[in-house]
Amino acid sequence: MMRFQGKVVLVSGGARGMGAVEARLLAAEGARVVVGDILEAEGAQLAAQIGPACAFVRLDVGESADWARAIAAAQAFGGLDGLVNNAGIYQPATLADADLANWERHLRVNQTGVFLGTKSAAPVLKARGGGSIVNLSSTVGLRSAPNAIAYTATKWAVRGMSKAAALELAKDNIRVNSVHPGPIDTEMLSIRSREENLRRVQQLPLQRLGRADEVARLVLYLLSDDAAYITGAEMAIDGGASL
Numbered sequence: 667m668m669r670f671q672g673k674v675v676l677v678s679g680g681a682r683g684m685g686a687v688e689a690r691l692l693a694a695e696g697a698r699v700v701v702g703d704i705l706e707a708e709g710a711q712l713a714a715q716i717g718p719a720c721a722f723v724r725l726d727v728g729e730s731a732d733w734a735r736a737i738a739a740a741q742a743f744g745g746l747d748g749l750v751n752n753a754g755i756y757q758p759a760t761l762a763d764a765d766l767a768n769w770e771r772h773l774r775v776n777q778t779g780v781f782l783g784t785k786s787a788a789p790v791l792k793a794r795g796g797g798s799i800v801n802l803s804s805t806v807g808l809r810s811a812p813n814a815i816a817y818t819a820t821k822w823a824v825r826g827m828s829k830a831a832a833l834e835l836a837k838d839n840i841r842v843n844s845v846h847p848g849p850i851d852t853e854m855l856s857i858r859s860r861e862e863n864l865r866r867v868q869q870l871p872l873q874r875l876g877r878a879d880e881v882a883r884l885v886l887y888l889l890s891d892d893a894a895y896i897t898g899a900e901m902a903i904d905g906g907a908s909l
C-alpha cells in the first residue's frame with residue numbers, strides 16, 4: 667500500500683520509540699519524512715537507515731527557531747501534508763516530590779511543543795490545500811494516573827488543544843486528532859523495572875504491553891485519507907485500560 671506517495675510528514679521526537687517506527691512505516695508507504703529530535707546521533711542514524719526519503723533535523727520542540735528549521739526541511743521536500751506531535755517526556759513524581767522544574771519541563775516539551783508545532787505547521791499545511799495533525803496524548807489524558815501530576819496536566823492539555831485546533835483549522839481542510847496510548851514497550855517505560863511494568867499490565871483487560879508499531883499504524887491511519895472525515899477525535903489504544 668502506498669498511501670503516502672508524494673506526501674511529506676514531519677515527526678517530532680522521531681529519533682526513537684514510536685516516532686521512529688512511524689518514520690519507517692511512512693517512508694515504506696511512499697512518504698518523505700522529516701524527523702526532528704534532540705537526540706542527534708540516533709536521529710541521524712535513523713535517517714541514514716531510511717535513506718533519501720528521510721531527513722533528520724535537530725528539533726527541540728520548545729524552541730520556535732527549531733520549528734522554523736524543521737518546517738524548512740519539509741519545504742525542501744516540497745511542502746508539508748502531515749505533522750505528528752510525538753515528542754514527549756515522562757518524569758513521574760508525586761505532588762509532594764514534583765518541584766517547579768519538573769512541572770515546567772513537562773509543560774515545555776509536552777504542551778508548549780504541541781502549541782509551537784501546530785502553530786508552525788498550520789500555514790504550510792494550508793498552502794498544500796489541507797493536511798492532518800496527530801497529537802500524542804496518553805490514557806493519562808483521558809483519566810489520571812498515580813504520581814504524575816505534571817505529565818497528567820500536559821496530556822489533558824494536548825487532548826484539549828487538539829480539539830481547539832481541529833475547530834479552528836477545519837476551514838483549511840486540516841484535521842487534528844489525539845491518540846491516547848496505554849503502556850507501550852518503549853524506552854519511556856524504562857523509568858520503571860521490567861518486572862514492575864509487567865506487574866502493572868496484569869491489571870489491563872488485554873494483559874500485555876502495547877507495541878510501538880501498533881500505535882504507529884493508528885497514527886498512519888489518522889494521517890491518511892482513510893480518515894478524511896475524522897477530526898477532533900480522541901483514539902485510545904491501550905489494551906482496554908480506559909474501560
Ligand SMILES: NC(=O)c1ccc[n+]([C@@H]2O[C@H](COP(=O)([O-])OP(=O)(O)OC[C@H]3O[C@@H](n4cnc5c(N)ncnc54)[C@H](O)[C@@H]3O)[C@@H](O)[C@H]2O)c1
Pocket residue numbers: 678679680681682683684685702703704705725726727728751752753754755756775802803804805846847848849850851852853854855
Ligand atoms: N511509551 C508509553 O507507554 C506511552 C504511553 C502514552 C503516551 N506516550 C507518548 O507517546 C509519545 C512517544 O513516546 P515513546 O514511548 O516513543 O517514548 P520515547 O522516550 O522513546 O520517545 C520520545 C522521543 O521524544 C524526544 N524528545 C524528548 N524531549 C524532546 C524535545 N524537547 N524536543 C524534541 N524531541 C524530544 C526524545 O528524545 C525521544 O526520541 C510521547 O509523547 C509519550 O508521552 C507514551
